[in-house]
Amino acid sequence: MILSGVKLLLLQVCLLLSGRSLAATLGSLGDAMLGPETFKSAANFSTFLLDGSSGMLFLGGRDTILAVDTNNLSQRPKMIVWDVPEDKRKSCVAKGKTEADCKNYIRLLEFLGDGRIYVCGTYAFDPQCAFLELSSFILEKVEDGGVRMETGKGKCPFEPSQHYTAVMAGGILYTAATSNFLGTLFDISRATGPEQERIRTERSINWLSDPEFVSSAFIEKSADSNPTGDDDKIYFFFTEMAKEYDLYTKVKVPRVARVCKSDVGGMKTLQRRWTTFLKAQLVCEDKPSGQRYNILTDVFTLQHTPGDPGSTHFYGLFTSQWEPEEVSAVCVFSLADISKVLDGPFKELRKTCENWINPEPVPTPRPGQCLNSELKAQGFESSLKLPDKVLTFVRDHPLMENSVTAAPLLVRKGIRYTKLAVTLTASGGEQRGAVLHLGTGHGELHRVAVVGQNATLLQELPLFTSQEPVNNILLHQGRALVGSPLSLARIQAEGCALYSSCEVCARARGIGCVWSTTEGTCQLNEADPGPGDVVDDALKKCDAQEGRCRPSIRELRVSLGLRLLLPCVQLSPRPCHWDHPLHRHTKQHQSDLEVTVTEDSLGKYVCTCQEGGPDIRDPTPCSRAAYYLTLEDPSAGGAVAISGGRQVLAIYILFFMGGFLFGVGLLYFVTQRRSTVRQGHQMPDNSLSSEKGRDLLGSSTTPQSPSSASLLSDGFRLMEKRNGTTTSTTTTTLLSNQGNGGPHGNSYSGAVINSNGSNGHGNSLYGNCNTSSSGLKLASEILVADMLDGRTEERAATEGAERELGGKDEVDEELGDGLREGMKGLEEELASFPMFKSPAPLAQCEESSI
Template identity: 80%
Template sequence: MTPDGAMLILLPVLCLFSGASWAATLGGQEGDYNREDILDPKSFGGVTNFSTFLLDRSSGMLFLGARDAILSVDTNDLGKPPLNITWDVPEEKRRSCVAKGKTEVDCHNYIRLLEFLEEGRIYVCGTYAFDPQCAFLELSTFTLEKAEDGGVRMETGKGKCPFEPSQHYTAVMAGGTLYTAATSNFLGTLFDISRATGPEQERIRTERSINWLSDPEFVSSAFIEQSADSNPTGDDDKIYFFFTEVAKEYDLYTKVKVPRVARVCKSDVGGMKTLQRRWTTFLKAQLVCEDKPSGERYNILTDVFTMQHTQGDPSSTHFYGLFTSQWEHEELSAVCVFSLTDINKVMDGPFKELKKTCENWINPEPVPTPRPGQCLNNALKAEGFESSLKLPDKVLTFVRDHPLMENSVTAAPLLMRKGIRYTKLAVTQTGSGEEPRGAVLHLGTDRGELHQVEVMGQNATLLKEIHLFTPQEPVNNILLHKGQALVGSPLSLARVQAEGCALYPNCEVCARARGLGCEWISEACTKTTAKPGPGDMVDDALRKCVRKDERCSPPPRELQVSMGLRLLLPCVQLSPRPCSWDHPPHRHTRQHHSDLEVTVTEESLGKYTCTCQEVGPGTRDPTPCRRAIYHLTVESPSAGGTMATAAGRHVLAIYILFFVGGIVFGIFLLYFITRRRSISRQGHHLPDNSLSSEKGRDLLGSSATPQSPSSASLLSEGFRLTEKRNGTATSTTTTTLLSNQGNGGHHGNSYSGTLIHSNPSNGHGNTLYANCNTSSSGLKFAEILAADMLDGRTGERERVRPEGGERESGEGNEVDEGLGDGLAEGIKGLEEELASFPMFKSPAPLAQCEESSI
């Protein structure tokens, strides 16, 4: 065969191979969510680190505080380019910040505060390279106010904004005055809850005492404004702060963290002699989120969402708290709700005191009058206490020494989830008037997901799990507006439907919303005007979907699996208590909330049963209900469904690879033998340059095919698939990763009967990755096959490192002694001939490569 003939055969094969890779790459980019409702990092022009959201509900404009910038996004039309204001730190100040021991990344201006002011302005505060500064943003022109010298008009932000970008912080505007909870020094060792703006003599803060604040992590704040109609006693308005701190009341060998709620009064201006420029109304109480049946207590507060259950009635305010546990090694999350009424009852209760002699906490006696920490009202003003400056010293001394209340504000979890960590929470209320009330919890995760959970009575139902961002982007903001949730991460922004019957994806969960006016009609959950009759409630609606005995006795499902596979067994959770699994005794499982991840081995084959606790109408104690039964057996040739389809694609791809590889190798072999015989006839001698004794030769940089008799596997010494710079492979090598297509990309409802989830973490099915590149010096390629492992719900696929393309030699030496040398010379000659073709003289474009979610 002549070299020209070999090239005529080789070119179509290479084109076919590249075309298949490109088509497979494009075919796997379907998402499980409308990508038009998501603004990715490219949409923001390089601006990152979004930490603060502020929404103008009248216009729908969303303001985002980022690193060195403030952005404005029109939530009514996400297609409009965002407006951008740059507010960065001068280079000299950044260098000074780094010289003080801070990292260069932190020595920027991270916008941590956005609050509306009067006259169409926004108060903006940033860390400003560990020297907090504040500025004023004009909404009409969307510019920062200028000083006389032409720069940004700034004022100190100390006490208004944290020094460090990652420090816990919260702030709220009350009647045009800013109240903050933040660190107040460069080192981050002093903590204050303060009135940060207003007249200088009224700017007061907490006492510097561990009895007041003990290494707190501030979470949230809320201003509760009393209306004249609902406040006949003339009680003062209050500001509430939520945080986690180290408890001083527990004398244990380790630091115990407890969640707290603190309260101050809006008209408090401090004491005359005692507690000068300090709060005279600062009181705090412990929040207890505990599941008594299991004894599990959640003591780390992560987020708080404030909502009035009855519009216009501040006394109906409830605080939905998101918790995790200090003691659990695995990821754990819970949601508890606390009413404003219960909090005020505890604040009006007994105080807790530390007796110095034996260091035991006891109830103090006696409590002076007027009551310490009490907000001003009409009765106190009638007694001559028009201001906190007129309070007696004994009252101020008592509140200084006893800020903690004896009783705790307790609640049982609405929801408990294992194997997942929630970061943000928002709540929409369902039902109105006399209809049954429920709530939909919108929960952001630390892996860029949004979970929507419906809570009705004592039952919680997972509605949807939406994968919005990459797993490296935790959800850090959720705002509700016009039936939609605006979800943010440090890099992206998404808009998601938050209300309506469309949230309920199947008949069973739609039935649980029957009291909310939803009904399952024509394979969809739709709004109905027909009110439920006396016997037409949740249980009756459930019977229309499936008989009750079948609901707790699901038919067993047999799954034929292969060894080493990682799969996720789904289980629908209807109760706020975690579901449990019975399975063969081995250690190859891990529970992701109610679902179970299994690594298939010989010991893991067998029966898997998921049991959940449910509470029915008229009963108070939960009863066990089996929700899923699976039998894992070894995969057979007749295995169908998703696994069979995926396996078939995988095997077919392997056959194609070996077929193409065989053709190419045969062409090379014929060409090299012909060339060697021709050289031999001319009397030339080949130098001894065989690679057979050099194991580990650089696979990417070598122009020869390495052959090592000691290499035990085709996948022995390769390179990492993910080693790319700016989307380009670091070498001129075609790399092909064949992967399972799974069961498609749809993952809006993870309980739609799908047993094995395929890469749902970014909404895409698995794709065939291909990086095709040629250089002007010639064409070099190696085919590397990698197996991937399914990681269940999170959609992660462990990329098995492709090992080197060395193949077992032994028969290569049997051709003759100089074949290795001929191969080296032959490949070099082939590269020169390929380089002579015009199509190989310029680099070929890389196929667009979808990053895997790891």
């Protein structure tokens, strides 16, 4: 109870310190946070819509629509309740759905351009849409006072958790969603507009194969940037089951699909279906390591040159189907590369040989091509005039032969990123780098600077509780609006003032930040940083002994038998390796290293990762972490390094000594009593003592239950803890704040070890609670090795030998006589004690497995 109280007190202190640190961070930057106490009963926010001109943010939640003024978060949010009638909710539950799902979850918020917002919700598995008047902030009503609604099928998913995306293009809604109650039919469709122009994808696995829709984007070209008169396009990003791979297991692949805005379907073939639907595979692969990330989770669309649609890039957030642990990667694809692949060769499945090959010939005009000035001059003013052979070809060949490939900008293992936003930094009209704003599944926001081939972690900010994943990130006027299902945070997103220490500012040198020693602040420097590793040079100015690839050696004082997990933060997608003393007591977990401390494992450990060098693409080695293991006390030898281990050993010794003393006393008492009996010529009752001895001591004919194992023989399983998630329950945990910098050594002989060091970049990597806005919160552990009591085997061998000797029939006569006489006396003396008056129960027989 005392231990539980102490743990609860420490947890409260950690939460209090974390809250104060976050409040201080937000307050210092003029930012704020709205939590459940502000939104009252409103929850399950999943949809964000921002009015850039007014700064008004609209949130779609469960049965509610909120309007929050991001310029004045202290103002009370406006709220509209749009719930489901009781009879409809009961009907939904009667169909097998849960009470929680049979509500109205707002999944679509889009501006219509006429002072209204188009709002769609799941409405108890019967999607409905309504119109929200911005001026009065009320839903349009019908004559009887009810909400004016229209069907939302094909515009909004049926189920709250279904993957879904939508985009508004010229006042027309384009969606990618399920279109039936069971969630088995999937459509990419033009969901609004004239009825005859509402078209969708073909119901074929060649078009869509169990997709999970992620994002969509409308690319609109201006007249000045479109000399060929090419049609505007809508792009959809999703993950689906691949049909082009003949494998024994289902393979997921990320896709990008494109449709054209003026497509109205075919005349006979592909009626009310897309005639321009084409899709291609996205490949996010690190070629040096061969690792491919095949599940797309989020996409952020960004124009590298504002006002130029041709400069659009899509930043994709990926994970892997094949990785046993959580992993996240970021790849960027340009619109030019996607267009090149969609204009390339088609992929075809020829059923005679079941192999994918390039089809020949491709009809004219090219299938899937958007209308342009040249096609219109040839008489194809509309998709309705396309020949049937062109429509038949595009119906059977929606997939392209080539893939859109990119190398990862960033790979983080052990972390699940959920949302992504990107800001660019420029100097003198030239792009300098990018800052990735990454939301985690545990309520954190990470910032990573990407300059050339190098990715550098800048900050890790805890915003929400670990049970609130980040599900929305919007960038507006230099700030980031970060949302979870229950909360909303507004934080500063741009500017060197974000980085409050010299080390963190040095890591942002690539994006133009310089530390001012006179003012003690991080400031923007428009000057070109020049050639070389600018981050390394900047770090040297903070600490002459420190550098990005030259970490200080961290001395760790440990005890024999400990099991350590030495952390090494890996930002690049390329592998890391460890240099350490030659022994077999190590095991690498991703980039971290597990070490069992022995005499041979003491010494220096260095983690080296392959990273991109300055202005080159070839990976170069970079030291990320360095440790030196030394014994806390050389005389400690095999000291027990578990919490309570010494106490357990002391208890064993006390019991042993007490039993020994008791046995000596008992033997002395029995000997004295026996000599007294002999002097009085009193002989014991042989028959009676024989029966008692048989019941009490047992014999070789009575099966004995196996002796219980030593308490210390139970091994402690290794447990890794990542971002608050544990994989085992019976462990002895030692937390460590990893650091590569700082001269102070740490003692690891106790049960819990805390060391607040830096990793050479100003980040506190491992800790019980994170109180720094720029501190890394990667939770790792130092665990105790399995401890086996050698005396258990010796005791088992001794007991087996005694049982074998007890089962022999031939015993030396002289020894036998003395033994029998002594046993009879001992039995009679024991029988005189009250505790031995009743016969001792026999051990239960064990059934044989033969």
